[in-house]
Structure formats: C-alpha cells, structure tokens
Amino acid sequence: xxxxxxxxxxxxxxxxxxxxxxxxxxxxxxxxxxxxxxxxxxxxxxxxxxxxxxxxxxxxxxxxxxxxxxxxxxxxxxxxxxxxxxxxxxxxxxxxxxxxxxxxxxxxxxxxxxxxxxxxxxxxxxxxxxxxxxxxxxxxxxxxxxxxxxxxxxxxxxxxxxxxxxxxxxxxxxxxxxxxxxxxxxxxxxxxxxxxxxxxxxxxxxxxxxxxxxxxxxxxxxxxxxxxxxxxxxxxxxxxxxxxxxxxxxxxxxxxxxxxxxxxxxxxxxxxxxxxxxxxxxxxxxxxxxxxxxxxxxxxxxxxxxxxxxxxxxxxxxxxxxxxxxxxxxxxxxxxxxxxxxxxxxxxxxxxxxxxxxxxxxxxxxxxxxxxxxxxxxxxxxxxxxxxxxxxxxxxxxxxxxxxxxxxxxx
Amino acid sequence: xxxxxxxxxxxxxxxxxxxxxxxxxxxxxxxxxxxxxxxxxxxxxxxxxxxxxxxxxxxxxxxxxxxxxxxxxxxxxxxxxxxxxxxxxxxxxxxxxxxxxxxxxxxxxxxxxxxxxxxxxxxxxxxxxxxxxxxxxxxxxxxxxxxxxxxxxxxxxxxxxxxxxxxxxxxxxxxxxxxxxxxxxxxxxxxxxxxxxxxxxxxxxxxxxxxxxxxxxxxxxxxxxxxxxxxxxxxxxxxxxxxxxxxxxxxxxxxxxxxxxxxxxxxxxxxxxxxxxxxxxxxxxxxxxxxxxxxxxxxxxxxxxxxxxxxxxxxxxxxxxxxxxxxxxxxxxxxxxxxxxxxxxxxxxxxxxxxxxxxxxxxxxxxxxxxxxxxxxxxxxxxxxxxxxxxxxxxxxxxxxxxxxxxxxxx
Numbered sequence: 001x002x003x004x005x006x007x008x009x010x011x012x013x014x015x016x017x018x019x020x021x022x023x024x025x026x027x028x029x030x031x032x033x034x035x036x037x038x039x040x041x042x043x044x045x046x047x048x049x050x051x052x053x054x055x056x057x058x059x060x061x062x063x064x065x066x067x068x069x070x071x072x073x074x075x076x077x078x079x080x081x082x083x084x085x086x087x088x089x090x091x092x093x094x095x096x097x098x099x100x101x102x103x104x105x106x107x108x109x110x111x112x113x114x115x116x117x118x119x120x121x122x123x124x125x126x127x128x129x130x131x132x133x134x135x136x137x138x139x140x141x142x143x144x145x146x147x148x149x150x151x152x153x154x155x156x157x158x159x160x161x162x163x164x165x166x167x168x169x170x171x172x173x174x175x176x177x178x179x180x181x182x183x184x185x186x187x188x189x190x191x192x193x194x195x196x197x198x199x200x201x202x203x204x205x206x207x208x209x210x211x212x213x214x215x216x217x218x219x220x221x222x223x224x225x226x227x228x229x230x231x232x233x234x235x236x237x238x239x240x241x242x243x244x245x246x247x248x249x250x251x252x253x254x255x256x257x258x259x260x261x262x263x264x265x266x267x268x269x270x271x272x273x274x275x276x277x278x279x280x281x282x283x284x285x286x287x288x289x290x291x292x293x294x295x296x297x298x299x300x301x302x303x304x305x306x307x308x309x310x311x312x313x314x315x316x317x318x319x320x321x322x323x324x325x326x327x328x329x330x331x332x333x334x335x336x337x338x339x340x341x342x343x344x345x346x347x348x349x350x351x352x353x354x355x356x357x358x359x360x361x362x363x364x365x366x367x368x369x370x371x372x373x374x375x376x377x378x379x380x381x382x383x384x385x386x387x388x389x390x391x392x393x394x395x396x397x398x399x400x401x402x403x404x405x406x407x408x409x410x411x
Numbered sequence: 412x413x414x415x416x417x418x419x420x421x422x423x424x425x426x427x428x429x430x431x432x433x434x435x436x437x438x439x440x441x442x443x444x445x446x447x448x449x450x451x452x453x454x455x456x457x458x459x460x461x462x463x464x465x466x467x468x469x470x471x472x473x474x475x476x477x478x479x480x481x482x483x484x485x486x487x488x489x490x491x492x493x494x495x496x497x498x499x500x501x502x503x504x505x506x507x508x509x510x511x512x513x514x515x516x517x518x519x520x521x522x523x524x525x526x527x528x529x530x531x532x533x534x535x536x537x538x539x540x541x542x543x544x545x546x547x548x549x550x551x552x553x554x555x556x557x558x559x560x561x562x563x564x565x566x567x568x569x570x571x572x573x574x575x576x577x578x579x580x581x582x583x584x585x586x587x588x589x590x591x592x593x594x595x596x597x598x599x600x601x602x603x604x605x606x607x608x609x610x611x612x613x614x615x616x617x618x619x620x621x622x623x624x625x626x627x628x629x630x631x632x633x634x635x636x637x638x639x640x641x642x643x644x645x646x647x648x649x650x651x652x653x654x655x656x657x658x659x660x661x662x663x664x665x666x667x668x669x670x671x672x673x674x675x676x677x678x679x680x681x682x683x684x685x686x687x688x689x690x691x692x693x694x695x696x697x698x699x700x701x702x703x704x705x706x707x708x709x710x711x712x713x714x715x716x717x718x719x720x721x722x723x724x725x726x727x728x729x730x731x732x733x734x735x736x737x738x739x740x741x742x743x744x745x746x747x748x749x750x751x752x753x754x755x756x757x758x759x760x761x762x763x764x765x766x767x768x769x770x771x772x773x774x775x776x777x778x779x780x781x782x783x784x785x786x787x788x789x790x791x792x793x794x795x796x797x798x799x800x801x802x803x804x805x806x807x808x809x810x811x812x813x814x815x816x817x818x819x820x821x822x
Contacts, residue, residue, distance in 0.1 A: 229625075230604060230790065240658060241658060241677075245655075263649075
C-alpha cells in the first residue's frame, strides 16, 4: 500500500487564518455575509490561491465558484469537494471555510506529491450557504440541484431590501449558467461538527451518515386572558401554564424517543403583560431525527400532549407543521470512502448524523455525497468563539484527500 | 327599625346605560381613556346630573370631581364615596362607573326620601384610575393621599407623548389645589368584583376586607444558546425548558400556599428563533395575597425553585422584585357598616379580598375605607363583555346607601 500523501498542516492553518482576516470582528470571529464586499474579498483571495495552483475559476450564474483540476480521463465526471466562504453575522473562522481551504490544501498536497487522478477534481465554493443574509439557506446549491429556481434566488431580499440578484451583479460575481456544475461522480464536504459529540468522545473524525430530517411546527395554545388580580387559580385557563407543560413534554419526548431531538425556540405570549393571565401562546417546535419515522413519532407525541393538556387545562392546543425536510442518507460508497480514509490514517472515527443543513444535503439529492466532520471545541458554532485546533483541521483535510483519491482513482 | 330607603333600580340602570353611550365601542364596550374628549363628555354628563340634584361640582388640581351634600353637622368630616369614570381602551360599562353612578343614585334616593345625614356626604370621581393612558394607575387619588407628587402626575405621558398636565388643561378640568379632599370620616367604593367568586357562589354582595398585597418580580434564566441541529439533548442548557419548570412551580405554589395567587404574564425568549435552543428567558412573576407573609412565602418558594432548577439544569436563574404594594386591610368599622347593610337588606353576602388595585387602596392609607363588590358575569373585566345585571347594580347601591347612612348618621 502506498504511503499517505502528506497534508501541510502549517500551510492549511496559515491559509485559514489569512481568510479569517477578511471580515474579522473585534470579538475574534468573522462577519462575511453572502455577496458583501467581504465575501468578494474572500473570493478574490481564493481565486489568487487557485491561480497559484494553476487552476482557473469558473463562475456560474449564482456566483458559485468552481476550479477544475484535470484528471487522466477527461471524459469522466469529476469528484467535487468544497463548502462555503460566507458566514453568519457574528460567525467563526471555521464553519464553511474549513471545507473550502481544506479542499485547496488537498489540491496543493496532490500537486506537491505529483499525483494525477483518473477522474477530474473540482473544488467548489457555494454562494450563500448560511441564509443569514438571503433566506433560505443553501440557496445557490439548491438552484444548481433543482430545488429552487434561479428567479427565486435572485428575488431573495436581505433585511435592507437589496436582492440576491442585484448584489451578485454589484460584486461582479455573476457568471454563466453554462458554468454550473454538470455531472458529479461524488461530492465531499469537510466541515466542523458544530456540536460537542466528537470532542466529548475524544474522537478525531466524524463519518457522516446523512443529514437528519427536520420538521418545524407551530403550536397555538388558546386559553382565556384574565386579570391576575381577581381571578382565582382554579378559574384560570392560563395558556402559558399549558404551554410550559408542552415545552417539558417535548423535552421528555426527546429523552425517550431514540435519535430524536426537539427544540421549542420561539415563543410569543399574549397579551404579555405582567398582571394579565396569558390568554394565548404561540410557539414553534423543531424536531430532528435521522429516521423519518422518528419525526412522526415525536409529532404524534406532541399531538397527544396537546389533546390531553387541552382537555385537562380547558385550553385549545393545536400543532401545525409548516416545513419539513426529509431525512437525507448519504451514499454508502462515499461513507465507506471516508471511513476507509480515517482508518488508513489511523485516526479515531465515529459515525454520526448531521443535525443541520449543508450544501451536501441538496447535492445528495442528485449525486453520491458525503461529509467529514472534525471536532468543534465546546460544540460551539455560529459563534465568534468557534474553534477547531490546527491538528484537527489537518486530520480532516487528510481524510478528505484520501477519500477524494479513493473516489477519483489515481492515474 | 326604620324602613329601608328605596333605590330606584330603573333610574340607576338608565343612568349607567346613558353613561355607557359616551365612548361606546362597536363591540358593546366603552373606550373612555382618562382626560380624553370622551372623559370630558362623561364628566359633563355627571355634572349635569349633580346639578339636577342641587349639587355643585368642585374640581381639584388633578381634575378629581367632588360634589358635597350638606349634613346637619357642617363641621363634621364628610363620608366620601365614588369611584372613576375612565376606562381601559376596550373596557366595559361597569368597572368604575358603577361606583360613581351608584353614588349618584344614593344621593338621589336620599333626596327623594327626604333624609338628611349628620355628617356631610361627598361624591367623588377620581381622575385616571385605570392607568391605561397615564401610568401608574390610581394616579390622582395617589396624589391626594400623598403617594405621588402633583409634578409626577403632571409629567406622566401617554403613548403619544402627551402629558397628564397638558391633557388636563386641554379638556378644561384643572381646578384648584384648595379644592382637594380635606378630611374624610370614611371612604366607600362600590365596584364590580372583576372576578368569578360571587357569581359562582350565587352570592349577591361582596364585603371587601382589604386590598391584597402585590409583588412583581423579574425572573432571568440564563442558559446557553445553541444550534437546534447538532446539539444533543444532554448537552443543552435550554433556558426555556428551565423557565417552563419555573412557570409550573409558580402555579404549584399558588395551589399549595393558602390565599396566594401567582401569574407569569410576560415572557421574552432570546434569541427566539425556531432553530436555536433558547439561551435566555426573562419573565415576570406577579404574586398576590391578603397576607404579606403569603407574598414572602411564595417568593421564597420561587427563589428555592430558581436555585434548584439552576443547579439541576446548569442554568442561572435569578429573581428580583421590582415593585411591591403591601397588603391594605380596610377599616373594621367600614367593613362592619357594609356587612350590616347587606344583612339588613337581606342580601346574601360573603367576605373577600380585592385582588386588584382601586382608589380605595390609597384612601385606606389615610382614612377609614372599605369597598362593596357586586358580581361580574363570568368574572370578566377590562373587557367589552363585562356585565352585571340591573338587580345586582341596585343591590350594590342599596348597600352603599345603608353603609353611608350608618357611617354618616342621620340628623
């Protein structure tokens, strides 16, 4: 068996830290909203590095950046890998950018080792993954994979009323439709875990099995508003007391249903006044599971809780699902390539599911796809304090490199 | 024993319904905010009725209206009775106005029966009891009783930025400081219960023992915001889950501590986003009890809950009291006058505590005071559907009349 292609950990880290200067915040994080001047500067920086590696950048009509490294078989579909350079408003230095700079390091390392692959390789930087500026998230990969139309993407507006289309043109990153990704033998994305599982287990690599299903519901609890003064406790139909029971039962569901997580994240109380018994509470329920059946079981439990608490407390409690993203399992071939790479590098690895969306989700709808996770300190993400140490970044890039080689073959 | 002085139930009801036309809402309620044009029209209507009864109106510097009916002993301090004509934005036809029109009916009935009292009688209409336009509530009686300064009252602003002082002058109701209430043998206020106790018990008259103590606290729960996706349940420090436990424990306290009621009325969740585990919840705790010790016991229970849940859930939970109104017991002499009146009229009566503030609260701080409650249908108040039937209104006025006679004496 051939010796592993070495990753230059210092070069990788140096590029990560250089990129982190673009949109750097006083708190040590990064603010690099999609299609902002900072995003443009980051794209320029990446283009320079790619040019130094002898690769030209191809821009599509969504501003997605591709750089192709030729393979021995020029007719073969490429192995594609990358992530995104945009961040949330007070983001960190690793979310997304590690997947792009890690991909750059793979190309640099292959160049340095003089390795030519059979299939072409293609680095990608997806536009507006976060959705923090233009909702929804993963907008540009979503268009490329047929989930949204280009018109929908162009019409998306930020909080200031500017559209995706106008801002894309303004920063000069609108390319040709013909430049979109066409054909993909496999897609790989290296990313920080954004959760505490790897760190807590002391595991170096997360082999991602897929992207969990997500269900978003609205729960409306209607009781009766009443004066906090003269209304005896037994006469109250306090919507907040009933809503509090539902919050705790949702947590209980998560603790008892295998592989299910629930979050009540948004709550509106009405009339929301210190001396009025709440007459109405509206809240959201976010349910995630690697099993679509897990979503349904959790929602059934929530409905049963609504019915029982409604009856017991003389309130009306109704749940309505308003969005669902089904479970997206990754390709077994790609998963095995990642697991094999971690094993051959002697890195400890564990299989897990991604609880959040990634561009890999839409890519997996059309192509064989997979992801590699590396630890996030304290599980922090979308946070200026986001941290993944240099050696973890390098391990992730090494697994990406080996998985890419396994999928692309060598010439 | 002399025959009871008769109340003219139809006259009382007709005046109540005439007053309800001023500021009438499409929903059958009343919008008559303090110092609005509608308030001015209501004051004018009352002044006409008083003039018809031969009484002149005295306006003080807060716009409080007084009308004195002479007694045999002109040097004696008056027995004062009344309430307020202002309403909340979507108020009903009885809250406050029954106490004023009921007082008018007492004067009319005494005139008709040709009864002269020993002590003078004084009808009062207090300005801005509700506090719905100019916070805080009971502002003008508060100034008269030394709780606030006139400057504080004048400076109070409505949501549109207009001050109490300016609006008082605008509607032409600013009188002389010398016209303020001076001396008061006893104060009586007839009011709808605003709760369901009398109606549910089928009792006609509530003999009010005092005004409950009220404590308002802010509870801040600080956990850690986290992505709803990749954060496993055991790793979460969900401020909303802990807050929900505190809401239920507050209810539990109310159910187990004698004579204590608790309300969590206001809740703010942060960041309040569907897919983020709440990092912080701020909420209010309203505690009421006829025993000051009851307030303290409930607050101790809340503090203990904060400490225990904080430890168990790895969150910080802190309670801070930001306002307290101590228990205000009414005068035993006035309470007995009310109870005796109900008994001599053969009305069923029960003793209860007022859970909400009334002008009688500040009056009780300085003078012997008491209140008479009549039933509120379904306990509704501050609501367009507020309803107390004519016979209940008449019974309340009859008890007011007899209590006034008992306290003022007859010539």
